[in-house]
Amino acid sequence: MFCNRCQEFWGEALSRAEIPQIINSCVDVRWNHHEIVLHQSIRDLKTASDLRCRLCRIIYYTPTEYEHDKLLKDVDEPLDVVLSLNTANGPHPVLMAEFQAKSENGTQPIIPKRWVASCSGLFSDDDLATTLKRSVETENNSTGSDAALELAAFWTKTCINGHEKCRAPTSHGTTSFVPTRLLDVSNGAIRLIESKSEIRDGTDRSFIALSHCWGLIPIIRTLTSNYDDHRKGISPERLSKTFMEAVHTTRKLGYRYIWIDSLCIKQDDGADWAAEAATMCDVYQYAALTIAAAHAPGGDVGCYAERDALLHLPFFIELPESPASSKATRIYFTSYGRVKDVGGGDPALYGRAWVLQEQILSPRMLIFDGSQIKWECLTMHGSESSPTSGTTRHSLYHKHIRSGIMDDFEFFDTPADKTSEDRGFWARLKHQYWCYIVMDYTHRGMTKSRDRLVALAGIGKALSRHTKNRYLAGLWSEHFTTGLLWSLAHNEKFTMSAADNFDVDKNEKIRHEEDLAPSWSWASVTAPVMYASNELLNYDRICNVVNVSVSGDIDKQTGRAEICGHIRRGYVNAVYPYAIREAAAEYPHMATIKPAGNLGREEMKFKGRMFHPNDWFLFSEKSPSTGKSDASDQHLTTHGNFRLVRGTFKPDQIIKPSQEITFIAIAQQHFGAQLETRLASHQDDDALKVHSLVLLPTSRVPGEYKRVGLAIWDECAWYGYLCGWKDARDRIVERPGRWTEEGKWSKEGWLDKVGRKLWWDDLEFYEETKKGDHQHEYEANCLPDMAKYHKKVVVEEKTVVIV
Incomplete structure (x- = not known):
């Protein structure tokens, strides 16, 4: 298993270690730093490796192919292969190897110290030890051996x-x-x-x-x-x-x-x-x-x-036998041998x-x-x-969903000794795990978009056996309103495993050729979707779900959601996420770039102003027509009578700027930012952030609508107020000239600041509200008080059907 030199190394290391008679864990063994020159040429190291010395094999393959070809090419050149036991990181020592060149002035490292293996604990399973011993001793050059x-x-x-x-x-x-x-x-x-x-x-x-x-x-x-x-x-x-x-x-x-x-x-x-x-x-x-x-x-x-x-299998070190122990104590080390797929x-x-x-x-x-x-x-x-x-x-959310499927209790429940507040939080947390599953799933590659619903149905079916919640085309009945708040991202990226396997560029249509899910389901679109995962636990429902029904087969379903809530209407000049590839052809000046983490590059221009689509959207309560002879939708996207509302508008498909749309408020939350740190806060006096579905009539039955997007109204904009800093440094409406070709903001001069105060129209829809003019307290899980709305806002309470 070990060559003579490696056996000497371990013998000396064990003699220097403090080993108690009774060992319950590897922490009980106190190792001391130990270092030796293991071999004095690459040829000697390779010879020991070829004779199947476990440590020498790992050390020989620690350098990269480039280092072997360039720095260690002369296998007979005198050099020191130094092996050391490093105890600087506590009770789990690390084996390190260094390659040192010899010269008249001594030695100097040509390949600095690298991890070779680390102590992973005691090993007490005799059957597994026997299996691993055979794995080392027999032919094992394939994972199918x-x-x-x-x-x-x-x-x-x-x-x-x-x-x-x-x-x-x-x-x-x-x-x-x-x-x-x-x-x-x-x-x-x-x-x-x-x-x-x-x-x-x-x-x-x-x-x-x-x-x-x-x-x-x-x-x-x-x-x-x-x-x-x-x-x-x-x-x-x-x-x-x-x-x-x-x-x-x-x-x-x-x-x-x-x-x-x-x-x-x-x-x-x-x-x-x-x-x-x-x-x-x-x-x-x-x-x-x-x-x-x-x-x-x-x-x-x-x-x-x-x-x-x-290069992969662990190796064992047997500690000296003790009168207090009935059998030898083994400590195992995990290899860090370099292999071709490291870093893939x-x-x-x-x-x-x-x-x-x-x-x-x-x-x-x-x-x-x-x-x-x-x-x-x-x-x-x-x-x-x-x-x-x-x-x-398996990420954390994978583990919780897996456990929920295998355990025999209500998935969205929590132990009975928790307070009602804790129980509500626990259920929301479990639903947050589901939302992560949806994001993970939709960011993966799929050959046939028509499988969008069925390829996740197995998890939904299995989980539904462990909850009173109904599974409704990818959403859960008791968390239906939160489940509605998915969107196509402007620049947000899902960073979990497999996040980049969906090829957006090849996804030519954002909607399925034939509807296979209700428009309110994330399965109704063909691209990756996002949930605001850091906000999911703070949503409060501000609508009433009257009834939800789904029918159809496992791979194709229709649905009907009847919701009573507050309705606003208006027109929007939409900024389109990169995922809606049709928009790049029809409205290229209103389409964002491909999400790549380059925050700021998604800035949009309108009438000499520059804004970020995560901070503002272009809205008009009345028809945005300019009254000019050119009343085309293309003209309206650049010259229409739109103004900026604090929030974000995320369409599910192309929406004509000349088409009146309906908003229904679904959920809200207190959402502010600490002045010093800009970290999010959710205090009772923070401004209100309202999440609404964007709807268009189906033209089949009065009161029947189709979801076409998600609109988020920040800082009380839904209610007709701006309860935030108008000149917040990270959400200000800019002039395009401040964005340089080098990708940096140029500084505002004194004339810019004076102009912003006195005459420059930043096109914001609402003026900053004086403190105390708009109250932010509300009762959760019911419709808001109509008195919260500004007198100029046209709002009505209405029941709509979304299909």
Whole structure:
């Protein structure tokens, strides 16, 4: 396992350490700094590496390929390979390697110290230690090797036999669920079977599911025309590399059946596809294991990857035996050996929208992730380098949704000993996790936009079994008003995993060619959506939801939301998010640039003023016509009688500036900013921020509308006031000349400041309100008091139907 020099290093390090007789954790061992010259040439280091010394193998591959080619090219040149045990970071020491060149004046580093491995704790699992020992000693140059799959089998067996939390749910059915069809891969054959008629009662019904990318190269599919042939048998040569390796893994893990979507669903039979899609949540929840071909963008790549297992697997150090201990104490170190995929992005699989529900619903996943296999279940996660711990790709919201699906209690509830205020907060927090799921999902790539609703339906269906809330085309009944407040972003970016996999530039239409969800659902648009996640916990409802209904199939639904609220009407000269690609052609001067974190570059110009669409929108209560002969919509976008309202207007589609639109107030919150820090605050005397849906009549039935956007009215603008600083330094209306070509603001001169005070019209709709003229207290979860509105604001209470 270790060469002679490494054994000497550990012997000396252990002799210098303070080791108590009873060790409960690695913290009990007090290491001291230790350093030696391990080898005196690259050739000596490589020789030890080739003889399978664990440490020397890792150290040899620590330099980059460039450093090996340029700095360490002469393998016989005298140099010192220095190995040190660094204890500066507390009880978890770190192994570091340094390459030093020799000269007449001594040595100097040519490659500075780098981490090689770190102490990860005590290791007490003898079965796992035996498995890892075999992984090191046997042929293991592929993630599909027998040694690698033996570790996978260990994880699977440990979870199924010992993890209570990971067992299939029983509160909503029977644990004997099996999909309609499976692939039987026993006896060296591969055959499509009808489960109900071909799996006898009392026999093992366990099956594995596959999560994979279809890719650009066509893969084998079950069709009406070849269904009978597949029932007789499928030749291995016809399978993609990913499918064949998934079958091999299934057999090695001791299972007979595997479910693969393209083969177990008739892909050209719409009725069969819809029926099977409706059971998708059960397929992944009840699979004994889901195999994830994470790194493979298509079936031609496969599950497995060639690699050097010695660079990934942990190694162990046995401490000297103590009379107080019945067996040897092992401490394990996790390798930091440099491999080609270090620093790479997310695997291709995690960028696909369909895969999110496979990640969330599967209680166990065996992940083929490039040079390592990894494990994730509800109880633990691990990898070959850190078999019982390490990082996970599941974000916090993933974990909470997964737990909600597996646990047998009301998802939106909280322990009964909490106060009513706490219980309300807890329910909002759980809904915030759902909103994160929606953002994550819509930012992933999807080949067919018509799958927008169905590809998340599995999670919705599974979660609905654990709540009294109704799942309504992607929204939840008890949090319906908050769920309505999604939008297409001007410049906000979702920064979680897989955030950039949706190709906006190729998404030519923002609406589906054929409606597949109600307009109030985020599924009604084809691009990524955003929720104001940092505000979700502070919304108060200011409308009454009279009734909401949804009907249709799992992949296509219609809906009707009847809402009573305060209505305002007017005209808007919309600034369009980059995601609405049609706007770039029709109104290019009113379309923002592609979101890239360049805040400020999205500034818009109108009548010699410059503003940011997150701070202002162009509004008129009356027709914006200029009275000129050119009354076209193009003319109105540059010369219309619009003024600036403090807030933001986020359209879902192109809206003509000459078309009157209806606003209905949905929610509001106290929202201010501390003068010193500009951090958001939510005090009772802070100004009111109102969130409203933007509606257009359907022209089918009076009072029936379609959602076409979201409008947010800041600093009491909804009520006809401006209860904020008119000259707030970060929200001021600027003259375009202040924005330089270098991307910086030029300073205002004294003439600019005088002009702003005396004669320059900044086009703001409302004048700054004197303190005390507008009261900000309100009662939550009911319609606002009409007395809060400025006398010039035209508002009415009305019930509308949104479809």
